[in-house]
Amino acid sequence: MSDGVKVQEIGHARPARVWRDSEDNWDLRFPRSVRVFSKMAREDSQVTSVLKAISLPIQRAGWQIDPNGAPDDVVSVVSEDLRLRVLGDDPNAPLAPRQGKVSWSEHLQQALLSLTYGFMFFEQVYEERGGRFRLKKLAPRYPSTITKILVADDGGLEGIEQDGDVTIPVNRLVGYCHDPRDASWTGTSVLRPAYKHWVLRDDFLRLEAQVLDRNGMGVPVYTGSELAIDPDADLQHGQEIAETMRSGESAGASIPAGAKLTLVGVNGQLVSPREAIAYHDSMIARGVLAHFLNLEGKGGSYALAETQSDLFIQSLQTTAEWIAETATQYIVEDLVHMAFPGYDGLCPRVTFDPIASKKEISPQDLAALKNAGLVVADKPIREDLRRRYTLPPMEPWESFVERNPNAGRKSPDELAKLVEVALSLKEQGVELDKALEAVGLNPAAVEAGDGEGSDSVATSIEVKNVEFSG
Incomplete structure (x- = not known):
C-alpha cells in the first residue's frame, strides 16, 4: 500500500463542548427516559393506539429468508x-422441529420496543449441536435492565x-438503535x-x-338564617354542609329555619378543555404520521384517511x-460465521412481504381470479373456503x-344434439367413432344399430344411456 494512502480513522464521534445536540430534557435522557416512555406506553390510550398502529402491521407481514445465492446447507x-x-x-409445509x-x-x-425506547439489545447465545454452533437464544436485554x-x-x-457488574461485549450483542442522532446508541x-x-x-x-366534578351539579351556596343566635357559628356549619355535599340517591342536608341551601349554576360559558385535548391527541398521532387515527366520520374523511394512510404505510x-437489515447484519451473518467458520461467501437475508399486502379475498374476488385463470379451484382452496365460511364438509362421491344416479350424465336432448353433430361430421367423411369422440361421446357406450342414419343412433341413445366421455 502506498505511504500516501491514509486508512486509519483520525476523527472521533464525541460531541463538541461548544455545541451539544443531545437531549436537553433530563427526564428524557437515558436511563431516566426508560421510566417516562414506559409510563406513556402503559397508561395512555392514545399512545398505546399509536404504538400498536406502527407495530402490528410489521408483525403481521410475512417474514422469510431470502437465500441470496447462499448454499442450501447455509x-x-x-x-x-x-x-x-x-x-x-x-407456506403450508411444516417447519423443522x-x-x-x-x-x-x-x-x-x-x-x-426500540420504537418506544429508542433502542433494544439482545444477547446471542449459541450451543454446539450436530457438530456446529447453532443459535440457541436471542435473549432480550430490556432497557430497564441496562x-x-x-x-x-x-x-x-x-x-x-x-x-x-455484568458486561456484555459487542460481539455477543444485537442492537436495534432507532433513528440515532448522536453516537450514544440510545436512539430516538x-x-x-x-x-x-x-x-x-x-x-x-x-x-x-x-x-365536571365541580360544575356538573352546580356550586352549593348556603345562606345563613336571620334567626340564628350565633351567626358566625351558623355560617361555619353551613360551610361544612356546602363543602361535604355530594350527589347520590340518599344525598341531602338539613338546615335551620330561615336558612337557604341552593345549587348555583355557572354564569356565562366556561372554556371546555375538550378541544385542547383533541388537539394534543392529534399531535401525538401526527408524530408517527398516523393522522388518520383522529379523523371523524365527516364528509371526505374516508378519502382523506386513504391518502394519509399511504404515507403512513411507507413509513412502516x-x-x-x-x-x-439489522437482523441480517448482526444475526444472520454472525450465525453463518459461527456455524460455518471457514465460509466466506454470500449470506442469506431476512426479508418480508410489503406492508399491508396481506388482504382478505372476498368470494367475488376469488371468482374473478378463477375466471381470469389466475387460480384453480383445487382441493386446498375448496377446503379453505369451507373452513373460512363455516360451510359443511364435502359429501363423499x-x-x-x-x-343422484344420473349425476355426470347428459340429458337425452343434450345427447341427441351431440349425436346430430357427430352424424354431420360422418357425412363429411369422418368415421363415426372419431366423430363421436370429437363431440365428447364415448363410442363404446353407443349401440349404433346399422349405423346408417340418425334415427337408429338416436333410438339407441334413448334405449341405452350414453355416457359422456369427459
Whole structure:
C-alpha cells in the first residue's frame, strides 16, 4: 500500500463542548427516559393506539429468508435457527422441529420496543449441536435492565453494562438503535415528539375531571338564617354542609329555619378543555404520521384517511426494512460465521412481504381470479373456503352418486344434439367413432344399430344411456 494512502480513522464521534445536540430534557435522557416512555406506553390510550398502529402491521407481514445465492446447507441452518420459511417454500409445509428457543415472531415483537425506547439489545447465545454452533437464544436485554451503554471514541458500540457488574461485549450483542442522532446508541423514541403533548393533555384531562366534578351539579351556596343566635357559628356549619355535599340517591342536608341551601349554576360559558385535548391527541398521532387515527366520520374523511394512510404505510415499510437489515447484519451473518467458520461467501437475508399486502379475498374476488385463470379451484382452496365460511364438509362421491344416479350424465336432448353433430361430421367423411369422440361421446357406450342414419343412433341413445366421455 502506498505511504500516501491514509486508512486509519483520525476523527472521533464525541460531541463538541461548544455545541451539544443531545437531549436537553433530563427526564428524557437515558436511563431516566426508560421510566417516562414506559409510563406513556402503559397508561395512555392514545399512545398505546399509536404504538400498536406502527407495530402490528410489521408483525403481521410475512417474514422469510431470502437465500441470496447462499448454499442450501447455509440457508437451511439460518431458516431452522430463526424459525423462518425460505422464500418460495410452501407456506403450508411444516417447519423443522425446534431445537433452540428462538422464535422470530417473538423476537420481532421485542425488537419493535426500540420504537418506544429508542433502542433494544439482545444477547446471542449459541450451543454446539450436530457438530456446529447453532443459535440457541436471542435473549432480550430490556432497557430497564441496562445501567450503561459503552461506546468507543469512534462511535462504535463496545458493550452494555447491567447490575451485578455484568458486561456484555459487542460481539455477543444485537442492537436495534432507532433513528440515532448522536453516537450514544440510545436512539430516538417515536414518543419523543409526543412528550410535551402528552404532558399537557394529561393536565387537561385532570382539569376536565375537576370541571365536571365541580360544575356538573352546580356550586352549593348556603345562606345563613336571620334567626340564628350565633351567626358566625351558623355560617361555619353551613360551610361544612356546602363543602361535604355530594350527589347520590340518599344525598341531602338539613338546615335551620330561615336558612337557604341552593345549587348555583355557572354564569356565562366556561372554556371546555375538550378541544385542547383533541388537539394534543392529534399531535401525538401526527408524530408517527398516523393522522388518520383522529379523523371523524365527516364528509371526505374516508378519502382523506386513504391518502394519509399511504404515507403512513411507507413509513412502516422503511421501519421494517431497517429491522430486516439489522437482523441480517448482526444475526444472520454472525450465525453463518459461527456455524460455518471457514465460509466466506454470500449470506442469506431476512426479508418480508410489503406492508399491508396481506388482504382478505372476498368470494367475488376469488371468482374473478378463477375466471381470469389466475387460480384453480383445487382441493386446498375448496377446503379453505369451507373452513373460512363455516360451510359443511364435502359429501363423499359414492354417497352423492347413490342419491343422484344420473349425476355426470347428459340429458337425452343434450345427447341427441351431440349425436346430430357427430352424424354431420360422418357425412363429411369422418368415421363415426372419431366423430363421436370429437363431440365428447364415448363410442363404446353407443349401440349404433346399422349405423346408417340418425334415427337408429338416436333410438339407441334413448334405449341405452350414453355416457359422456369427459
